Amino acid sequence: MNALSSEPTLNDLLTSRPPLEVNARDGLLFEGVPLHVIAAVAGTPCWITGAGTLRRRANALKAAFEARNLPVHFHFAMKSQDHQATLTILRECGYGVDIVSGGEMTRALHAGIKPNGIVFSGVGKSDLELRAAVEHGIRQINVESVEELYRLNDIAQACGKIAPAALRVNPDVDAQTHDKISTGRAGDKFGIEHRRAVKLYAEAAALEHVELVGLAVHLGSQMLTAEPFRQGYSRLADMVREIRALGHTVKTVDCGGGLGIRYQDEIAPPPEMLAGVIAESLGDLGVELSIEPGRWLSAPTGILLSRVIETKAGNPDFVVIDAAMNDLARPALYDSWHGILPVAPAAFNDALKPWDVVGPVCESSDIFAKDRVLPASLKRGDLVALLDTGAYGSVMSSTYNSRPFAAQVLVDNGRWEIIRQRQSVQDLIAAETIPDWLLPAHG
Template sequence: MSAPLPSDPATDPSFRDMLDTRPSLTMDARDGLLFEGVPLHVIAAAVGTPCWITGAETLRHRAKALRAAFEARNLPVNLHFAMKSQDHQATLTILRQCGYGVDIVSGGEMQRALHAGIQPSGIVFSGVGKSDAELRAAIEHDIAQVNVESVEELYRLDEIARACGRVARAALRVNPDVDADTHDKISTGRAGDKFGIEHRRAVALYGEAARLKNVRLVGLAVHLGSQMLTAGPFREGYMRLADMVREIRAAGHTVEAVDCGGGLGIRYRDEIAPSPDMLAGVIAETLGDLDVRLSIEPGRWLSAPTGLLLTRVIETKAGNPDFVVLDAAMNDLARPSLYESWHGIMPVAPNGLTSPTKLWDIVGPVCESSDIFARDRALPADTKRGDLIALLDTGAYGAVMSSTYNSRPFAAQVLIDNGKWDIIRQRQSVADLIAAETVPEWLTAARNDHG
């Protein structure tokens, strides 16, 4: 489960602990907090705050480590990045260069992936509500696989493919009724969750699909949830999938592929995060002898540690509790308000590690009581207006979930790569927001008085 917003000062990691478990971060006696060797205060001075920062080398390192875990077991696997976690063109380009495809959940993500140079053969389309237009685009681009989420979607895909004069490759996404032992809002493989086809129904449906002329089923897919920290749920879900493969084959049908989904968790607070070796081992143990083409869809594990949200203190507010008010808010980083999620929060100033601390409630300026990043969290006791603060591990489900609520424009984004950095998304302005809106002519022509 995700940790609740209230912190426990007795068990929360210290600033030093957070540095020791995040190799991309260092504290310099003169420049303060550095990310991949670049002083964060330099970026803040040039770009302003709030600002999303992504570390390219951190992403490359994790992408290579995940691949190496499977190579060490001589277990071939196709790697598709779950781009719902981070969809920027720079991220997609880096992962394409590392040999990754993508797992998409919308037509918009398909367009982004193709624009980043990812080949259709490297695209898998998941998601419970694919529109006719999205399915048609997937068929016309001849993507690798559509993960079908319902009986109705299977027959709709067949109709659309027939109208296109094509045959669509697809897998049945199975709901195995396995509790991923994670936050309720990011668990996707239990009975009652909206995702996938009930596993007992999927075996019979596989046989029915063999009669379709414009869909070719290549196998099964599953995704159990996100931020999974133990082997048990993975093993249970994959064993159920393996049993289904054997049952389908015994009925005389071909199963070529198994899509294992994603879900591997990371350390945000004090979790014992699993290594890629654990996932590779469970997949080898449960599915390795089936003679199927294997694929996985990692998202958070790759992208979360590659990013941070740099923000500045607007004001401190004395009271009970005492507040630190940041210029970042829930419209920028929604996870704490959505999932009660815990993110490391560190001062950027060089004396941040040694200054006496006190407990603060750390909040944003949005006009909602839920605009809270942390309660009872340690920051320097002398934290003041203008101080820079870094929110850690925000590379997944951070910028992609941002909104412009309260007419707060999208924050700038910066990429660091081998000691250099550049803006990869300019800060939006309020003028940009207004420029996207129109007022009907009949309204502007109306009388302006009350007569």
């Protein structure tokens, strides 16, 4: 840790993230690609995704369950990162997807994900979205309410089909994470209250166009300890036994996601922890199991590359960069912490000082870091890399302040390519029309 703060040093950030390295000629590299080379061609701000990092994490997660001899279906929570390249890599690794909108279903199908590899979650599915899910024959619809269950039955009847569904249960378990990413407590908008779900499961047996295949749960995101998982899954296991005792069939249990990562100095659990808790809590039920990792897979694969616009002396001293809260919203939304590294090689041996790192958007919340210890020599034109931005980064971007969407780049063990061109202001304007009555009269 840094003597000037309780935060990780630059070296701590590097050593805990093996895809990153520094050499004396090129400075900071990600998967063997110098970041200054990407910036010179693609410009900044720029999202960079590491394909090799994503593959390694996807395979490590699968290996943790294989070591337990525990068959599990893996569905990537694509709300965390929905680019076609990401979906293609994970499809090749044997992953399906967990979707939360009709748009995500279209993206998944376009990336070659088979309908049988798609699970549809989300608290507010429209009629059109449910109809599309039924017509495509996706694997499972996780029903979030009594009302949605009966609406789904009517929609499936109109389609002349039977829709496979699971009841998403709200187990009233505190995920011990940030309030805004907790989803399994009483009072959260997600899921069906667990005491009501058992009765509803029995009622649903009378529905002719919905086949209830099991239960689903998602407790929250960025979970760092085993106990909330254990509590939630144990409650689900008790429900499975109770439903079966009433004479009904439970084929599947969808365990959701939530496994956390190290952003700052957290002790992030290995995937073996999650595999162990699921095996102990649910492994003896004879059900098909599935999980829906998002952040754990995608966050460490991403970097937001930015350039210093200006430094501003004062109290505090500011570094103003060309990335902003419209690009990376998490710090403004959740006060989230992201590591920041310089790119120039000399900067890693420079004297350090605290800076407030901010963006140019006209909002006081456009702050990436306060009192962050970084090289004292940072100056206009220098490059910096914001780390672990692969989850809920580019997908949450907006064009606030008429700031177009940033370019995206894929690096893959020494290779790189632009996978989304930088949007222009002209692109934004071209999507707008003016009603005829506002135009000046002609003739």
